[in-house]
Amino acid sequence: MQQRTSVRALVRFADGSAIVDLPARIDASAEQALNEAYAEATTGATKRILLNFAAVDYLSSTGIALIVGILARSRKDGRAVLAAGLSDHYREIFEITRLADFMRIFPDERAALAG
Amino acid sequence: MLVGRIRRIFGGVESVPRPADARPAEGGRLLDIPPIDIAPSDPLLVYLQQASGPVALDELQLDSAAVRELRTLGVKMVVPLISQGELIGLLNLGPRLSEQEYSSDDRQLLEKLASQAAPAVRVAQLVREQEAEVRARERMEQELRVAQLIQQQFLPKQVPTLEGWQVAAFYRAAQEVGGDFYDFINLPDGSVALVVGDVTGHGVPAALVMATTRSFIRAEAPRAGSPSEVLARANDFLDADIPENMFVTCLYAVLDPRTGRLRFANAGHDLPYVRTSQGLIELRATGMPLGLMAGVRYDESEFTIGPGDTMLLHSDGLAEAHGPDREMFGFPRVKGIVASKANGDELIAELMRSLQRFTGPGWEQEDDITLVTVSRSASPATMRVLGEFQVASEAGNERAVMERVSELVKPLGMDLRKVERLKTAVSETAMNAIEHGNELRPERPVSVKVYAGNGQVKIAISDRGGGTEIPEAETPDLEAKLAGLQKARGWGLFLIKNMVDDMTVTTDDVHHTVELVFDLAKKETGDAATNQR
Numbered sequence: 074m075q076q077r078t079s080v081r082a083l084v085r086f087a088d089g090s091a092i093v094d095l096p097a098r099i100d101a102s103a104e105q106a107l108n109e110a111y112a113e114a115t116t117g118a119t120k121r122i123l124l125n126f127a128a129v130d131y132l133s134s135t136g137i138a139l140i141v142g143i144l145a146r147s148r149k150d151g152r153a154v155l156a157a158g159l160s161d162h163y164r165e166i167f168e169i170t171r172l173a174d175f176m177r178i179f180p181d182e183r184a185a186l187a188g
Numbered sequence: 189m190l191v192g193r194i195r196r197i198f199g200g201v202e203s204v205p206r207p208a209d210a211r212p213a214e215g216g217r218l219l220d221i222p223p224i225d226i227a228p229s230d231p232l233l234v235y236l237q238q239a240s241g242p243v244a245l246d247e248l249q250l251d252s253a254a255v256r257e258l259r260t261l262g263v264k265m266v267v268p269l270i271s272q273g274e275l276i277g278l279l280n281l282g283p284r285l286s287e288q289e290y291s292s293d294d295r296q297l298l299e300k301l302a303s304q305a306a307p308a309v310r311v312a313q314l315v316r317e318q319e320a321e322v323r324a325r326e327r328m329e330q331e332l333r334v335a336q337l338i339q340q341q342f343l344p345k346q347v348p349t350l351e352g353w354q355v356a357a358f359y360r361a362a363q364e365v366g367g368d369f370y371d372f373i374n375l376p377d378g379s380v381a382l383v384v385g386d387v388t389g390h391g392v393p394a395a396l397v398m399a400t401t402r403s404f405i406r407a408e409a410p411r412a413g414s415p416s417e418v419l420a421r422a423n424d425f426l427d428a429d430i431p432e433n434m435f436v437t438c439l440y441a442v443l444d445p446r447t448g449r450l451r452f453a454n455a456g457h458d459l460p461y462v463r464t465s466q467g468l469i470e471l472r473a474t475g476m477p478l479g480l481m482a483g484v485r486y487d488e489s490e491f492t493i494g495p496g497d498t499m500l501l502h503s504d505g506l507a508e509a510h511g512p513d514r515e516m517f518g519f520p521r522v523k524g525i526v527a528s529k530a531n532g533d534e535l536i537a538e539l540m541r542s543l544q545r546f547t548g549p550g551w552e553q554e555d556d557i558t559l560v561t562v563s564r565s566a567s568p569a570t571m572r573v574l575g576e577f578q579v580a581s582e583a584g585n586e587r588a589v590m591e592r593v594s595e596l597v598k599p600l601g602m603d604l605r606k607v608e609r610l611k612t613a614v615s616e617t618a619m620n621a622i623e624h625g626n627e628l629r630p631e632r633p634v635s636v637k638v639y640a641g642n643g644q645v646k647i648a649i650s651d652r653g654g655g656t657e658i659p660e661a662e663t664p665d666l667e668a669k670l671a672g673l674q675k676a677r678g679w680g681l682f683l684i685k686n687m688v689d690d691m692t693v694t695t696d697d698v699h700h701t702v703e704l705v706f707d708l709a710k711k712e713t714g715d716a717a718t719n720q721r
Contacts, residue, residue: 101583131587134616134679141669141676148670162608169686170679171666 082110087186090121090155095129099136107139115150122147123185124176127158137170144175153177157185224261226254236268237275241299243268244290265290267302271310279305331392335365338395342402346694348372348380349703350445351571356532358540358559360505367394367436368503368556369402373409374698380445381409381418384457384501384560385438393431401426401436401478415440415453416488419475423455423486426479436478439501441471448493448564453486458507458519461526462491462499468527471499498535498563500526505557506539511546521546531563571641574599578633579618581626581651589618589636589649596638597645600708610647610706613687616680617649617702625651625700644689645706653700 080103083094091114096103114122124140126132147154157179159167167173179185226233232252236243242265248255258266258280267279279302284290290298339361347355357370367387374380383405387394404425405418412418418440426436439460441452452460456477459470475486493499502522509517521542530538536559544551575596579585593614594607602610618634626632632652639646664682668674684691690705 098587131615133586133619134683135619135677137679137683138676141666145670145672145676160608162605162612165605166612166683169683170664175666175670 625653
């Protein structure tokens, strides 16, 4: 496991939704940041978690596994997970992996919060 | 047969109380007789076969070892069990508890009992025999499965990828599983050893000799200097250990893919054929099959496979297959098909189609069939190397590989979405090589080579994880993962397969190489067959 302390995912709250601004790299190095962000996002009565991919430029298979982990936990807790800001390429990967069947995908944060 | 049955009956009679003991107080003592073997030649058998009813041993005047033994054991009376005219067993009785002789009533009762017991015993014997047959059949089937398993385990999983060459292989086991094998061994100098062999016999013994021979040749190939030396050493090794009446025919050839030079030696195996522009050539080199006699020398010959040439290595299961009228398929037919234009899998398919036409439907394959074709492209390889480099096996270096490859392919002007796919496939493949192939050991480098040509870009990524089999990846199922039935990870290979236009995986003793192929945006037509596997 890599020693990376600087990777962080910022969590913001709006209208009962937690917005997680994902770091640029979603791979093994982002595991801790994602776990912390998920814990932070689910402290209150959050009904929806919006994963904001706007800054993401690298998503590895390990990163996909982390997203699957978040989705699995949210479903168990009865929270919806939304995704926004995916590039065309990663949107295609969400289709191929069928993640798109389990989380609503929006072009950007505003569309997601409105939808 | 008879002796065996009688022996079993003795076993069964041991615990039968004497029928003449009607009173329970006296009936408790059991006659304890161990099983006795009666020789098939013992006169007692002939006597009992013809006797009607119980026979008192004391009255019997026979020079019989069995009678003496029965008397010693305290048997007074034997009652033959006859079923359909065949003696199938004996009821043995000791003296009556009342110490009186057996009365004629007793004898009548015993005779009746024997006549009713015999068919029942016979049925029990038949059931046992049938059960034994089923067990024997199961053992044979099990042996067949073991032989198949050994065979499959020791055949290469992939054909070698050689620039400018096309290699194809076909193996089909006969019902009984013979001892055919073939192998490809990468040699340190960049050449490849091609091996085809056939062990006499079938089943597990042949499969084990095949596995031994194959492993020995595999170990010797990089050490020995020449094909004749490899065969001579294999011969001496096998001669010491091989079961009697078994031997191995084997063709061993070393191909230098850069020049087409082929050096070969032959231990009594079918001759390879090469289709050249000058016609069909048989590659001759003489030598005795392996394992017959120690200290044998093998001839060595040389041939250069030119551009456009195709070579067939084969086992006798093809040429020596018989048609419905017992005619042999024969070498001339094989040669005729090799002389036709087909290459690779196409040539193999044509050989098998032709065999099928010859043998007709319902043919039971008599022997294993092994076919290996090696074709040299008509024109030199048209892919050029864009670059090659190595990275240390450290976590995160997959991104360095991805960035460098994407720089190297930049001049090709690929479609941007394709570049993204390429980047994902390259980084995932590099990550597998770093984490699984090289187990995150920095001293083991991951080698990357990028080629372009024929309207494609090809990225070869090698690690040092060769020699071990790559486990079949589980197809990721998101629903199962969300339900906790599959682990969240395991997306790598699935992603790679979905990103590339084609991919090949090759493994040798040291390396494990994945080649990712992407068609360039505008695929040139008429260029689809790249003569690469």
